[in-house]
Amino acid sequence: MKRSDGRTELLQMRPLSASVSLLSRSDGSARFAFGGAGVVCGVFGPAEGRGRDAAADGGSGLAAVRVSAGRGGGGAAGPGERLAELLVRRCCERVVARALFPRAAVAVTLQPTAAAAASLAAAVNAACLALLDAAVPLAALLAAVHVAVAPDGAICLDPDDAEVDAATSVHTFVFNNADDCLVEVVSEGIYSEAVFKQATAVAKEACSAIHAFYRQTFSQKLLSIN
Amino acid sequence: SFKKLHPQEFHRRFLGKGVRPDGREGLMSWRTPSIHRGSITTCNGSALVRMGGTTVICGVKAEVAIPDTNHPTTGFLVPNVDFPPIAGSQFKPTAPGEFTQSISEMIYRIVKGNNVLNLESLCIEPGKAVWTLHVDIVFLNYEGNPLDSALLALTSALADTKLPRVIYSEVEGTVRAIESFKERSVSLELKRIPFAATFGIFEGPENVEAGKAGSKAAMADPTEEEESVLLSTITIVVDGKSEDLMGTFGGQVPLPLLDICISQAKKRTLEIKKL
Numbered sequence: 253m254k255r256s257d258g259r260t261e262l263l264q265m266r267p268l269s270a271s272v273s274l275l276s277r278s279d280g281s282a283r284f285a286f287g288g289a290g291v292v293c294g295v296f297g298p299a300e301g302r303g304r305d306a307a308a309d310g311g312s313g314l315a316a317v318r319v320s321a322g323r324g325g326g327g328a329a330g331p332g333e334r335l336a337e338l339l340v341r342r343c344c345e346r347v348v349a350r351a352l353f354p355r356a357a358v359a360v361t362l363q364p365t366a367a368a369a370a371s372l373a374a375a376v377n378a379a380c381l382a383l384l385d386a387a388v389p390l391a392a393l394l395a396a397v398h399v400a401v402a403p404d405g406a407i408c409l410d411p412d413d414a415e416v417d418a419a420t421s422v423h424t425f426v427f428n429n430a431d432d433c434l435v436e437v438v439s440e441g442i443y444s445e446a447v448f449k450q451a452t453a454v455a456k457e458a459c460s461a462i463h464a465f466y467r468q469t470f471s472q473k474l475l476s477i478n
Numbered sequence: 479s480f481k482k483l484h485p486q487e488f489h490r491r492f493l494g495k496g497v498r499p500d501g502r503e504g505l506m507s508w509r510t511p512s513i514h515r516g517s518i519t520t521c522n523g524s525a526l527v528r529m530g531g532t533t534v535i536c537g538v539k540a541e542v543a544i545p546d547t548n549h550p551t552t553g554f555l556v557p558n559v560d561f562p563p564i565a566g567s568q569f570k571p572t573a574p575g576e577f578t579q580s581i582s583e584m585i586y587r588i589v590k591g592n593n594v595l596n597l598e599s600l601c602i603e604p605g606k607a608v609w610t611l612h613v614d615i616v617f618l619n620y621e622g623n624p625l626d627s628a629l630l631a632l633t634s635a636l637a638d639t640k641l642p643r644v645i646y647s648e649v650e651g652t653v654r655a656i657e658s659f660k661e662r663s664v665s666l667e668l669k670r671i672p673f674a675a676t677f678g679i680f681e682g683p684e685n686v687e688a689g690k691a692g693s694k695a696a697m698a699d700p701t702e703e704e705e706s707v708l709l710s711t712i713t714i715v716v717d718g719k720s721e722d723l724m725g726t727f728g729g730q731v732p733l734p735l736l737d738i739c740i741s742q743a744k745k746r747t748l749e750i751k752k753l
Contacts, residue, residue, distance in 0.1 A: 334579040342710070346730055426729065433694075434736060436729035437712075440587040442670070442722050445740055452733065 256414040257287070263454060265397070265410040268462065270377070270469045272385040278361075280386020284378040286410050289371040290364070293378035295386040297358035335438075336362075336372055340379055343396075343426050343436050347380075349389040358388060372424050372438070373398050373410075381466060392430035395462035399423045399451040401443055407451055409458055423448070425455035429463045489707045493680070493697065499704065500530060505697040506742055508675075509623075511630055513753055515638040522611075523639025523666075527631040530701060531621030536613060536631035538639045542602065542653050543610040553600020553608040557585045557615065559628055565617040566702075581624050585615070588629065588672050588715055588725045595636065596669055603646030607653050611639070622701035625713050625727075629674045630750070639666050671718035672725070673750050675743035676700070678708040679730055694732055696739055698746070712736070714743035718751045 259266070266287030275281035278294035285291070344360060360382070362375045376396035383390060400411035400419035408415055416422055421441025428435050439448070489499065496504050509530035518524035521537040545552060559582040561569045574582070588594070600609040613635065615628045640663035644653045678700035700708060712728030721744060731739070 334576055335583040338576055338580045342729060346710075423726070431732070432734075433730060433732045437726050437731075439723070439726035440590075442593060442717070442724055444722050445744075448723055448726070448740075449737075452736075 255408065255412075257412050262406055263409045263458075265458060265461070266412070268465050270381060270465065272381055272469065272473055278382075278386070280382045280384070280388070282378050282381030282385055283365070284374050284381055285365070286371060286374055287412070288366055289374055289412075290366060291371065291374040291378040292363045292365055293375070293382040294361045294363075295358065295379075295382040295388065296361075297386070298353040298356035298388065299359070300356065336375060339372065339424075339436055339438060340375055343376055343394055344379055344383065346435060347390045347392050347394055347428060348383065349391055352389055358383075371398065372396065373426075376426055376436075377462065381469065384466075384470070392428035393463055393466060394426055394428055394435060395459035395466070396424060396426040396436075397455050397458045397462065399425065399455050401441070401447055401451065405447070407447070407454055409454055421447070423451050423455070425452060425459070427456055427459040429460070489704065490681075493695070498697070498701075500701055505695065508699045508746055508749075509701075511627070511750070511753065513630070513634050515634055521635075522641060523635045523637075525631050525634035525638055527627050527634065529623065529627045529630070529699070531619055532617070532623060532627045533619040534615060534617045534624075534627045534631045536615045536628075536635040538635045539612045539614070540639070540641055541610045541612065542607050542644075545601070545605065545608040547605075550605035551601040551608070552597045554610040555589060555595055555597065555600075555613065556610060557589060557613040557632060558582060559585055559615045559617075559624075561617045561620065561624075565620040569620070581628060584625060584713075584725070584727055585628060585632065588674075589613075589632070592669065593724060594633075594668055594670050594672060595666060599667060602644055602653055607646050609641060611636075620702060622703070622705055623676050623699050626674045626676050626699065629672060629715070633668070633671050633673070636666055636668060637671075640664065641666070670720065670722075670724065671751070672715045673718055673747040674713050674715045674725075675739075675746045676711055676713040677728075677739050677742070678704060679710045679712060679728075679735070680708050694730075694735060696731075696735055698742060712739060714740055716743050716747040718747055721747075 270284045272282045274283055275294050278296055280295040281293060283290055283292045348358060360379050373396035376394055380394040398411055400408045400415050401421045402408060403420050421439060421443040423439040426436040511527055511529040514526040516524060517526055518537050522540045523538040524536060526535045559578060561578050563569050563571050602608055613632055615631055642663050646653050677696040677698055679694055679696055681694060710728060710730035712731050715725035717724050
């Protein structure tokens with residue numbers, strides 16, 4: 253069967269590409285792309301946090317993670333970007349070992365590289381790689397992927413824009429490589445519980461493949477230093 | 479004072495026995511909502527929902543608009559969520575912050591497109607006039623679980639909404655109400671009725687009964703006080719008519735626990751539907 257961009261398998265992701273340390277001014281940076289949908293991420297920190305960055309839980313004063321998401325096609329950031337920021341921030345906060353630097357802030361800035369809809373999954377992956385590149389202590393690695401369910405019930409991994417528009421539901425899953433825990437999930441559309449379970453299983457497998465891809469990316473970087 | 483010094487520990491001891499600070503028995507017990515419809519006469523539809531201390535009002539105002547040239551028969555449903563300072567001291571009278579915008583965005587994703595209402599039914603005259611429904615959700619008091627109460631208010635207000643029967647006049651280029659029919663107004667037909675069920679995820683002690691999987695546990699319908707001890711929340715939106723799921727938002731959930739939450743969400747939907 254053929255998908256809209258020429259792929260033959262439903263459970264095939266677009267070619268993954270990633271690079272790290274591409275920006276000279278940031279402490280860490282990375283670019284991650286599913287095919288053409290890519291996001292560049294710059295990480296600054298941990299640095300002195302401003303008063304309002306301190307977490308509101310009073311006691312431990314854990315570091316905050318600030319995320320600003322630019323829009324691919326230009327224009328002011330709207331509620332869609334705010335939700336993306338909130339999700340990336342929540343995911344990062346769960347893996348960054350914030351207790352090691354209280355009252356500090358880590359700034360994560362995301363910029364989609366294509367005018368097409370910014371891929372939330374690519375943003376999470378880019379953020380994770382950039383945090384690694386900045387040597388921010390992490391408890392685990394994150395991998396995110398989108399799954400779309402077509403009107404005929406077919407589950408497509410890493411859908412492109414055309415498949416997303418035609419889908420009855422679109423899901424974004426984020427898994428870490430430490431435990432059997434779903435770090436984050438956002439779903440919209442109409443779907444049954446059975447389909448959701450299937451999509452979750454498909455996403456989990458894809459995320460382990462992405463984790464392996466991270467290892468590859470970093471080994472390339474480390475080998476090239478020598 | 480123990481509560482103020484060590485909120486985590488205070489709550490954990492109670493949650494270990496399955497008791498909630500507001501007196502509910504069991505981790506999977508929900509606050510029963512009370513719904514009052516039609517209280518705002520200047521709106522086409524309205525509903526006031528109270529869930530424990532959380533109070534939210536939703537008003538639906540219909541306005542005639544020119545449709546998009548690419549979709550000449552499609553009307554608009556525009557939800558908006560607001561947390562004015564009256565809802566709680568943490569809300570300031572400035573531009574909507576991340577919290578407010580993210581709730582707004584989640585509500586929008588649940589009701590967008592033809593998920594809840596067939597937007598074609600809002601057409602008055604193809605290419606010339608369609609209804610725009612402005613759905614304004616305003617919190618009057620915030621005590622936890624904004625998404626469930628906001629969505630309940632929205633669906634109740636939409637069910638209460640009546641649009642006047644109108645006809646497009648070619649000559650005048652405007653829309654006017656029809657006087658001759660016995661029934662002045664027509665109710666909206668909702669395709670699906672979404673109900674949200676939000677669970678809080680926290681580090682549970684070993685002897686927690688319902689909702690346990692590994693070391694994390696889930697509690698249903700967290701209040702604002704309980705929110706401070708949560709690691710995260712997960713919201714599952716279920717359609718009241720077909721039992722399909724219409725949205726999932728949240729994280730840090732072990733997969734077995736997610737299954738438990740989904741079945742609890744479905745149960746909850748069956749109970750709320752009756753209201």
